Amino acid sequence: MQLTDGDVRVILELLDATAFNELHLETHQFSLTLRRAEAGWTEESAILTAPAPLTAPAPLAAAATPPGGASVGSLPWIADARAVEGLVEIRAPLPGTFYRSPKPGSAPFVEVGGRVEVDTVLALVETMKLMNSVVAGLRGRVIEICARDAEFVEQHAVLLRIAPDSIVSEASS
Amino acid sequence: MSGRTCVIRRILIANRGEIAVRVIRTCERLGIETVLAASAADMDSVPARRADHVICIGPAKSSSSYLNVDAVIAAGLGARADAIHPGYGFLSENAKMAHACEAAGLVFIGPTEAQLAAVGDKLTARRLAVAAGLPVVPGGEARTPHEAHVLASHIGFPLLIKAVGGGGGRGMKQVHAARQLDETMDMAIAEAQAAFGDPRVYLERYIAAGRHIEVQVLGDGEEVVHLGTRDCSIQRRYQKLLEEAPAPNLSESLREAMHGAAVAFARRLRYRGLGTVEFLMDCERETFYFLEMNARIQVEHPVTEEICGLDLVEEQIAVAEGRKLRVSQAGVKFSGAAIECRINAENWTQDFRPSPGAVTRACFAVGEGIRVDTHMQSGAKIPPYYDSLIAKLIAHGKDRPAALARLADALVRTEISGIDSTLRMHRELVRQAPLQRGGVTTAYFEEFLKSRAAIDAGGVR
Numbered sequence: 001m002q003l004t005d006g007d008v009r010v011i012l013e014l015l016d017a018t019a020f021n022e023l024h025l026e027t028h029q030f031s032l033t034l035r036r037a038e039a040g041w042t043e044e045s046a047i048l049t050a051p052a053p054l055t056a057p058a059p060l061a062a063a064a065t066p067p068g069g070a071s072v073g074s075l076p077w078i079a080d081a082r083a084v085e086g087l088v089e090i091r092a093p094l095p096g097t098f099y100r101s102p103k104p105g106s107a108p109f110v111e112v113g114g115r116v117e118v119d120t121v122l123a124l125v126e127t128m129k130l131m132n133s134v135v136a137g138l139r140g141r142v143i144e145i146c147a148r149d150a151e152f153v154e155q156h157a158v159l160l161r162i163a164p165d166s167i168v169s170e171a172s173s
Numbered sequence: 174m175s176g177r178t179c180v181i182r183r184i185l186i187a188n189r190g191e192i193a194v195r196v197i198r199t200c201e202r203l204g205i206e207t208v209l210a211a212s213a214a215d216m217d218s219v220p221a222r223r224a225d226h227v228i229c230i231g232p233a234k235s236s237s238s239y240l241n242v243d244a245v246i247a248a249g250l251g252a253r254a255d256a257i258h259p260g261y262g263f264l265s266e267n268a269k270m271a272h273a274c275e276a277a278g279l280v281f282i283g284p285t286e287a288q289l290a291a292v293g294d295k296l297t298a299r300r301l302a303v304a305a306g307l308p309v310v311p312g313g314e315a316r317t318p319h320e321a322h323v324l325a326s327h328i329g330f331p332l333l334i335k336a337v338g339g340g341g342g343r344g345m346k347q348v349h350a351a352r353q354l355d356e357t358m359d360m361a362i363a364e365a366q367a368a369f370g371d372p373r374v375y376l377e378r379y380i381a382a383g384r385h386i387e388v389q390v391l392g393d394g395e396e397v398v399h400l401g402t403r404d405c406s407i408q409r410r411y412q413k414l415l416e417e418a419p420a421p422n423l424s425e426s427l428r429e430a431m432h433g434a435a436v437a438f439a440r441r442l443r444y445r446g447l448g449t450v451e452f453l454m455d456c457e458r459e460t461f462y463f464l465e466m467n468a469r470i471q472v473e474h475p476v477t478e479e480i481c482g483l484d485l486v487e488e489q490i491a492v493a494e495g496r497k498l499r500v501s502q503a504g505v506k507f508s509g510a511a512i513e514c515r516i517n518a519e520n521w522t523q524d525f526r527p528s529p530g531a532v533t534r535a536c537f538a539v540g541e542g543i544r545v546d547t548h549m550q551s552g553a554k555i556p557p558y559y560d561s562l563i564a565k566l567i568a569h570g571k572d573r574p575a576a577l578a579r580l581a582d583a584l585v586r587t588e589i590s591g592i593d594s595t596l597r598m599h600r601e602l603v604r605q606a607p608l609q610r611g612g613v614t615t616a617y618f619e620e621f622l623k624s625r626a627a628i629d630a631g632g633v634r
Contacts, residue, residue: 002223004201005544012539034539039582043539046550051221054208054228054252094527095557097234103363103372124363128527128561129343131364152234152558 002047003030012041087143087161090134095155096127098147108149110160114142122160125153140164178495181256181280185210185249186224188260189239191548191562192470193220196258199486208252210245212238214556219548228252233558239263240370242273249279256280256493258486262560265469266293266340282493284446284468291442292466295337296375302463305441307434310453310462312377318355324376325354331379334361338371340465345411347379382614384454385413386420386461388435389477391488392444393498399432400477400485401507403449406615407602409525414595414618415602416473417512418480421573422612427454431461438466447474447489456614472515472562475546479511479569510573512580514603517561520593529557533591535564538583542569542576545587555592563594573611577603601625 012034015023021036026048033044092098100108100123109121116122116136123134144161147153183206186193193209197220200207209224214233221227228248231238238244240263249257257279259265265283268290274281283289292298299309311328314337315321325332325348334357336344346361348354358374366372385408389400404420405413420428435450449471451464474485483500491499519525535549547564555563566583570576584600605621607613 002201004198008539033536035536037538037586040538040540040543040586042536042586042588043545044534044536044551046552047219047222049222051209051217051227052225053216054226095529099363099367101363102359104366106359126367127557128529128559129368130527131360131367 002049003032003045008032008034008043008045016041086163088138088140088164089158090122090136090160090162091156091158092125092147092153093132093134093155094125094127096125096132096153098149098151098153098159099124099126099131100145100149110142110145112142112145116140116142116162123147125159134159136162138162138164179255179280181205181282181490181494183208183252183254183256184282184490185228185245185252185254185257185279186220186260187230187239187245187248187257188263188265189215189218189220189548189559191546191565192260192472193218194223194548195546196260196486197223199484199490202484203487203490205490208248208254210239210248210252212558214558219550219553226252233556235263235558242267242270245270246273246277246279249274250277254279256282256490258282258489259469261469261471266467268293280493282446282489284442284444284448288442288444288446289468292448292468293338293340295335295340295465298465299463301441302438305434305438307438307463308460310377310380310464312375314373314375315358316373318358321354321358321376322351325351328376328378331381333377333379334358334374335377336361336365336369336371337373337375338365338369340467343368343411344374380453380455380462381616382456384420384456384612384614385451385464386423386431386454387449387451388431389474389485390435390439390444390448390450391485391492391498391500392439392442392446392448393492393496394443394445396498397436397439397444398498398500398502398505399436400481400483400505402428402431403473403476404612405473406613407608407618408615409618409622413473413515414517415512415514415599415608416476417510417573417576417611418476419507419510420612421510422610423454424459427459427461434461434463438463444468445492447485447492472565473513475544475565475567476511476513479544479567480507480509481505482508509569509571510576511567511569512573512576512603513565513567514580514584514599515562515595516564516566516587516589516599517595518555518563518592519561519595521595521598523593525595526593527557527561528593529555529561530592531555532563532589534588536588537564538566538586540583542579543567543583544569549589563589566599574609577609 023034025032120136124131140162147159187210207224208226210230230244264270271281271286331349334346362372384406402420403418405416407415449467452461454461518528537545544567568580
């Protein structure tokens with residue numbers, strides 16, 4: 001049985017009539033801390049019971065593993081230290097789902113070998129249901145697309161590698 | 174309507190977050206057993222701990238779990254549930270879900286399949302509104318870039334691109350000029366496909382000086398009652414941030430007209446369940462337009478509960494059991510004012526960048542007239558896969574100034590650490606004079622952000 005809001009109200013009424021400034025209550029099912037603050041009380045509560053699964057989630061966990069049986073530690077699209085010399089890594093601004101094209105079935109924003117300008121949109125990363133555009137931020141050529149379309153990427157994971165135009169041409173443009 | 178009644182003893186909750194906790198609370202009070210259908214990422218969430226049982230319906234990605242009709246139905250049958258509560262978002266307004274429930278012998282706690290199909294397709298809903306005598310915003314469907322340009326030339330700029338399968342503020346984009354139309358259409362179509370599984374979009378005139386006012390309705394398939402207005406004009410990019418009931422600074426004649434329009438729309442549908450009819454009020458013309466109907470419980474439902482003293486989840490369950498409405502229009506009594514702040518896991522000083530992670534400490538205000546709906550507790554995790562709402566702080570008072578004062582105090586006492594949240598933003602927002610006066614338009618929040626940025630820039634110099 002969990003503590004209800006009604007229970008908390010009753011406890012609070014009792015407590016408010018006393019000189020105590022803090023109450024901490026803990027059972028194996030919940031913890032509750034009530035503290036007197038300037039203009040009233042605060043509540044910090046937690047449910048301590050373990051969830052009661054109806055079925056073992058094992059088969060579903062197995063189904064969630066990417067095809068090819070790669071474990072999370074060896075996913076090829078997670079950033080690693082082996083940055084290719086001279087190439088600029090475009091990284092995920094946030095953790096989310098990587099999309100190469102503006103909508104399913106349409107042409108990708110960029111392909112390997114394609115030229116990009118400073119404001120070219122390279123991909124989308126969907127985080128918490130919001131589409132975030134990944135913009136090149138430099139002029140150059142796409143050398144590698146490191147993330148797989150519609151797959152989850154961690155924050156700062158390398159999405160693409162771009163060979164920048166030389167500093168000379170950048171400055172003269 | 175068959176007129177059958179049943180008794181719901183065990184509910185599968187096909188949702189997550191604060192709304193899952195909210196539904197569990199009512200079920201606990203009513204003695205209904207709960208089974209939470211959770212993704213692999215939510216198996217140790219607060220609702221998973223609080224529900225009587227939890228069942229895993231798939232991996233973290235919502236398209237494979239919370240949006241997977243087959244997985245949810247299988248969980249409902251496996252859990253031997255009598256009914257499925259879909260919460261908001263996910264499958265809550267999915268006609269296929271309602272159909273699959275019926276086919277599986279499970280009660281869907283929501284409207285009928287036909288009603289969901291009618292209001293879920295926002296273009297059909299527009300036509301129904303016109304048929305029921307409600308005014309609509311100029312606009313229509315755009316199937317191709319060419320159609321969009323032709324339509325846009327009639328509507329004029331700025332305009333809005335809306336997802337036909339959207340709603341609840343999702344899948345809307347503003348376009349300021351014709352040259353942005355193609356690019357924004359592409360983005361809107363991509364988001365519509367990702368969020369709703371339906372790439373269709375439509376265009377509507379953008380009304381600059383508008384207030385977002387909605388009417389809560391409840392129907393049993395025959396009778397419909399309204400539960401008053403809510404003002405949800407404090408929005409950023411069409412996401413509501415602060416809501417209140419009743420809508421302040423509104424003439425009684427306009428309020429009555431909105432109540433009447435909402436009831437007329439729901440009656441025409443012979444609506445069964447809890448729903449919200451959304452209106453855009455044109456402040457300059459002192460008139461209003463129908464926007465859409467949301468055929469589910471809404472995030473902001475607590476402000477209505479606070480002013481009318483009803484438990485809307487309980488009423489949802491009652492009409493889903495096939496019972497008649499337990500309240501008459503005359504029996505609905507309103508008392509005072511209530512305001513809700515949505516606290517999101519976002520950094521509001523960095524363009525509302527999402528901030529998933531672990532909450533090290535969650536400490537909320539408690540006391541008379543204060544309510545917190547949350548799935549946070551110290552140590553809880555906010556996964557990056559879902560939306561950023563972490564808590565709703567609701568204050569109720571004898572009138573609007575009393576509710577606002579209570580809310581301001583409660584915000585100061587509340588503390589959430591470990592992640593970025595919009596808590597501090599709300600502390601500033603509720604002190605602003607326009608908000609204190611009430612009745613601001615949907616343009617207000619951007620002005621607030623700009624004025625605050627100007628203050629910050631001034632401080633640097």
